[in-house]
Each structure stands twice: as C-alpha cells, then as structure tokens.
Amino acid sequence: MQKWVCDVCGYVYDPQVGDPDSGIDPGTAWEDVPDEWECPECFVGKDEFSPLDD
Amino acid sequence: MNTAVFTGIDWVGYVDWNVRDFHGYDTPRGSTYNAYLLQDEHTALVDTVKAPHAERLLANVSGLTDLDSIEYVICNHAEPDHASGLGRVMQACPRAKVVCTEKCRATLSGYQDTSAWQFHIVGTGDSLSLGARSLAFLSTPMVHWPESMMTYCPEEKLLFSQDGFGQHYASTGRFDDQEPLETVMWEAKTYYANIIMWAGKPIGKALEAASQLDIDVIAPAHGVIWRSHPSTIIQAYKDWILCKAQPKVLVVYDSMWDSTGRMAEAILEGAGQEGVSAKLLSIRNSSITLLATEVLDAAAIAFGSPTLNSTLMPQMAAVLTYLKGLRPAGKAGFAFGSYGWMPGGPVAVDEYIKQMKFELLREPLTTQWKPTEQVLQECREAGEILAERALKAGCAQDT
Numbered sequence: 001m002q003k004w005v006c007d008v009c010g011y012v013y014d015p016q017v018g019d020p021d022s023g024i025d026p027g028t029a030w031e032d033v034p035d036e037w038e039c040p041e042c043f044v045g046k047d048e049f050s051p052l053d054d
Numbered sequence: 055m056n057t058a059v060f061t062g063i064d065w066v067g068y069v070d071w072n073v074r075d076f077h078g079y080d081t082p083r084g085s086t087y088n089a090y091l092l093q094d095e096h097t098a099l100v101d102t103v104k105a106p107h108a109e110r111l112l113a114n115v116s117g118l119t120d121l122d123s124i125e126y127v128i129c130n131h132a133e134p135d136h137a138s139g140l141g142r143v144m145q146a147c148p149r150a151k152v153v154c155t156e157k158c159r160a161t162l163s164g165y166q167d168t169s170a171w172q173f174h175i176v177g178t179g180d181s182l183s184l185g186a187r188s189l190a191f192l193s194t195p196m197v198h199w200p201e202s203m204m205t206y207c208p209e210e211k212l213l214f215s216q217d218g219f220g221q222h223y224a225s226t227g228r229f230d231d232q233e234p235l236e237t238v239m240w241e242a243k244t245y246y247a248n249i250i251m252w253a254g255k256p257i258g259k260a261l262e263a264a265s266q267l268d269i270d271v272i273a274p275a276h277g278v279i280w281r282s283h284p285s286t287i288i289q290a291y292k293d294w295i296l297c298k299a300q301p302k303v304l305v306v307y308d309s310m311w312d313s314t315g316r317m318a319e320a321i322l323e324g325a326g327q328e329g330v331s332a333k334l335l336s337i338r339n340s341s342i343t344l345l346a347t348e349v350l351d352a353a354a355i356a357f358g359s360p361t362l363n364s365t366l367m368p369q370m371a372a373v374l375t376y377l378k379g380l381r382p383a384g385k386a387g388f389a390f391g392s393y394g395w396m397p398g399g400p401v402a403v404d405e406y407i408k409q410m411k412f413e414l415l416r417e418p419l420t421t422q423w424k425p426t427e428q429v430l431q432e433c434r435e436a437g438e439i440l441a442e443r444a445l446k447a448g449c450a451q452d453t
Binding site for chain 2 (some may be wrong): 008009010011040041042043
C-alpha cells in the first residue's frame with residue numbers, strides 16, 4: 001500500500017500501521033483517511049503530504 | 055564575558071538582562087542567546103545570537119581567536135533569536151561555511167540574503183571532524199521547527215540542544231550549579247509550557263534518539279548549561295511530554311460584575327480538598343505565560359466567562375486560543391459563567407474546551423444575572439468533581 005510523507009516535518013503515514021491514536025486503524029489506505037485528519041507530529045492537513053517512493 | 059565549558063570549548067553568547075517580552079511570552083528574568091566556540095584544527099561556532107547583539111558575539115570570539123579562523127558556523131535552528139546574527143557573522147568570517155539541514159538553509163533564505171554564503175548540508179548520522187574533536191548531527195523535526203537539529207560532541211559527551219532544555223533566564227552563572235536550581239527549573243518549565251508543549255510527540259522521538267547517546271553535559275540555546283543536573287532536566291522533560299498531571303485544579307476566569315467571579319470562588323471552595331492544590335486565576339492579572347505554565351501539569355481546569363456581545367469575553371478568547379494552540383494533553387474540565395439574556399459566553403468557552411480535547415466533566419454551569427445560594431452550592435459540587443479528578447491523577451503518578 002502506498003505510503004505518504006508529510007512535506008513539513010517528514011512524518012510517514014504507513015497504511016499498514018495506520019494512526020491508531022487518532023482512530024485510524026491499521027490497513028487504512030490513504031484515500032480512506034478522513035479529510036480532517038492532521039499530521040500527528042506537526043498538525044498540518046492531508047494536502048501537505050506527498051506519495052513516498054520507497 | 056566568555057566562559058569555558060571545556061578546554062577549547064567556550065560560551066561566547068549574549069546575556070540579555072533587559073528583554074521582557076519574547077513575542078508575547080513574558081520574560082521577567084530576561085534571557086540569553088547562547089553561542090559556543092570550539093577551537094581546534096578547524097574552528098567551529100555553534101549558533102549565533104539575535105542580530106542587535108552580533109557585534110558582542112564577534113568581540114567575544116575575537117577575544118579567543120581570529121575571525122578568519124572560523125571554518126564552520128553550525129546553525130541548529132533558523133529562528134531569528136539565534137540565527138539573525140548569522141548575516142553579520144558571515145560577513146566578518148570570510149572562511150566560514152554554514153552547517154545545517156536542507157530545510158534550515160531554505161528557512162534562513164526566507165529570512166536573510168544567503169546568496170553569498172557557502173553551505174554544508176547535514177542530517178542525522180552525518181559528522182564533521184574538527185581535529186581533536188568531532189561533531190555529530192541529529193535532525194529533530196518539529197523540535198520545535200521543521201528545520202531543527204541538535205549537535206553532539208562525542209569526545210566531551212556534550213549535546214548542543216538548541217531550544218531543547220532551555221530557559222529564558224539571564225544570570226551571571228553560566229551553569230546549573232551556579233544558580234538556584236528551583237528558579238532554573240521553574241523557568242525551564244515555563245519555557246516548555248509556552249514554547250513546545252504542543253510538540254510532545256516529536257520531543258519524545260528526540261529524547262529517544264538522545265538516550266542512545268552518552269550525555270554528560272547539555273548546552274541549550276537559552277539559559278544555563280546543564281553540567282551537574284542533566285538527568286534532572288531530562289526526567290522533567292519525560293514528564294512534560296505527557297503533560298503529566300499533579301493533583302492540581304485551576305479555576306481560570308474573567309468577570310464583568312463579579313457574578314462569574316463569585317461562581318469561580320465557589321468552585322475553588324469545592325475543589326480545595328485534602329491532597330489537592332487548587333488555584334484561582336483571574337485572567338485580568340495572570341499573564342498567558344503563567345497560565346500556560348500552570349496548565350501544563352494541572353489535572354482539572356474550570357474556565358469561566360460571562361457573555362459579552364453574545365459571546366465570551368475577548369481576553370478569555372485570547373487565553374483559550376493560546377492554550378488551544380499549545381495542545382495540553384490529558385486534561386479534564388468544564389465551562390461556567392453568568393449571563394444576562396443569552397448564555398453565549400459560557401457556551402463559547404465550552405466549545406473551546408471541546409476543541410482542546412479535554413474530558414468534559416459536565417455541561418456548562420451557568421446562571422442568570424447573579425448566582426443564588428443554590429447555584430453557588432452547585433458550583434461547590436462541581437469543584438468537588440474537579441478535585442476528585444485531580445486526586446486520580448495524583449494516584450496515577452505514584453504508580
């Protein structure tokens with residue numbers, strides 16, 4: 001599953017891990033993460049993220 | 055006056071006895087901008103000072119070495135209180151290269167004309183040999199800006215922690231064992247609460263990375279250097295990243311004709327139980343700086359405002375906006391206040407508390423015009439709920 005990286009702080013959203021502290025279960029694809037979700041490290045929105053090429 | 059930290063490593067910064075307002079943060083004890091000179095085969099300067107004091111920094115450095123011997127200026131953080139002096143330093147030190155992260159170069163370029171500067175870009179795992187000593191770099195994004203890093207000298211087990219572990223505290227002593235520790239810890243707590251409380255997760259990551267290093271001395275960018283008590287400040291940070299609560303209750307309020315004030319006093323009365331520290335804080339005479347510091351380790355907080363022009367009082371809106379931005383974690387509380395014909399004030403306070411993700415202990419406690427004895431009794435009971443919550447936090451602390 002495609003990972004996404006925060007352009008501001010470098011946090012990586014890994015769909016296999018999700019973001020359980022914010023109610024995003026492991027296995028949640030980026031497209032299914034709600035629009036109002038914030039980067040857990042710097043709090044910017046999804047629009048500040050880019051696809052991460054491993 | 056320069057101060058040796060180790061042989062060949064000197065503090066060369068500026069003690070700002072006069073600063074009282076640090077972008078809205080009250081600094082009754084002034085501050086310092088710490089810069090450090092490492093003399094070696096290749097001489098390096100770690101950070102600079104705020105631009106108006108750059109000549110003092112250059113004079114300090116000149117007292118120890120020629121300015122054209124500076125080969126590296128490490129920039130751990132691009133914020134102007136540390137990096138605005140870079141312009142003058144780069145002018146005066148013709149051989150110097152700026153050593154920083156890629157994001158730091160971009161941020162510096164957003165503030166200053168860096169076109170003539172040479173850069174040496176670094177990240178986690180990179181190092182620089184100065185001769186007898188070396189420097190290793192640790193990128194620490196969001197501690198407290200995206201571009202931030204820390205620098206470590208393994209030969210001396212010395213961490214240049216930039217704003218981390220810092221205090222806005224001007225003093226003649228440069229070290230933690232030369233100043234009253236209680237005062238220094240208060241200023242460190244105030245700094246944490248007001249500048250970086252929101253960054254608990256990234257700070258936790260940085261602490262973990264730092265725990266892999268052998269650290270004897272921590273040299274921050276503001277305040278005293280931790281050479282005798284580094285484990286004290288590290289342990290404090292471990293508590294603060296969790297906003298670890300003491301058994302403490304706050305009643306924070308504004309009032310127009312003392313009705314909300316009377317409610318606040320009654321809540322305080324109820325909260326003043328055995329084993330609980332309860333404080334009444336009118337925002338009319340408590341700075342946002344103090345409020346943030348008190349909120350950091352409070353367990354339960356009641357916020358009160360009457361209604362003014364259909365909503366909460368503007369200074370309370372300022373307080374709540376500020377606290378919301380700092381993201382205090384794991385707190386509980388409720389809203390209260392009196393009103394004339396619309397409960398918009400207390401309702402707006404309640405909305406802020408929800409946005410701050412507090413555990414809401416009850417619906418807004420409101421009254422019209424002036425609280426009756428029945429309403430005051432309800433306030434005392436609400437205070438008791440705050441105290442109960444605070445005692446639970448205190449117990450959790452002991453386990």
